[in-house]
Amino acid sequence: MSALEAVSRRQSWSKVTPEAPTREQLLPLIAAAGRVADHSSLRPWRLIELRGEDRERLGAAIAEETGDSSPSTKPLRASLLIAVVASYRRSDKVPRWEQEAVASGVAHVLSLLLDEAGWGVIWRTGGYTRTPAVARAHGLGPDEELLGWLYVGGKPGKEPGRRRALDADAVLSRMPVRSTPEEATTSPDSRTPETRAKTGECASKKARKKAKKKAKKAAKKAREKAAKQQRRLRKAAKKD
Structure with missing residues (x-):
């Protein structure tokens, strides 16, 4: 599958099954995601994997910030959460916003790689991502900020709603x-x-219309190919 095909068929999965990739399966994907453009190669980011009771501690931290009497169940929506942390470095050339862009880029690429590997992913955020209790739960330093979590799990049989094609x-x-x-x-x-x-x-209306029609046809072909690939993956998973 080409990079264009993988990106074209990417979708956010708001609901996932309990299955999740192992740490060993994650490592090569993270190594590849780390190839994003990084001015001065500062690597201003890090990731934290949350499994099992880690998610419950996060739920308690969220409840502390929101004033709820019981822990939030939101972190339990997936067996694996990957916290995306912007870890800022001192630099005269690379401003803070650019370093955060690098961390965001890593998260986006990692979500694409996980999707291409057959996993369902959604990037979740919230007003409590940069609150003291949640920061403490993740062990963040003074020059670090949480950008949210990638919720990762198996893809259920039902496909999520498709986004409108971009013009x-x-x-x-x-x-x-x-x-x-x-x-x-x-x-x-x-x-x-x-x-x-x-x-x-200035291009003629006829040429623009022709190009748009061609783009729609290519997008449809990519979706059909992606759906076929998904069916093959599910069939292979059942055999295993």
Whole structure:
């Protein structure tokens, strides 16, 4: 399966079965996720695996922050939770926001790798992610922040609802042509067709329609191939 196919079929699984990958199965995926772009190779992140009673302690910490009398059952929705921690490093070149982006990138790539390996994943957050009690439960240092948890488990038979296909053409634009201060405040969409034509942005309606149709066809083909792969995986799992 290509990277494009894996990304195209990725979905968030809000409900998962009790099965979960072992630590040995996780390690190579984490090593691969760590290949994300990382300015100055600071590696400003770390992961914490929560299993068994770890999840109950997290539930108690959440209850402490929310004022509930009993531990939260939210951490029990999956057998494995992977806490994503931004572990900031001192750097004159790499600002704090960029280091957090690296940690987020690791979480996203890891979720893709887990999905491609056949596991159901959803990234959960909440207002209590950066509260004192939850930070203490995870043993976070003064220069660390929790970005949430990847809930990991087996994929149930029922597929989650599919997200609407993205119109890539609507979110990809060219840099605006600006020659005066007044033009600097003009949005790209408000420029004249003549100006846009100079940058090669004007395409005929027919060409745009054809490209959109081709993209939909490719997306459908990728979904069908992904569904076929899932059926093969489930069939193989039953044999095992």
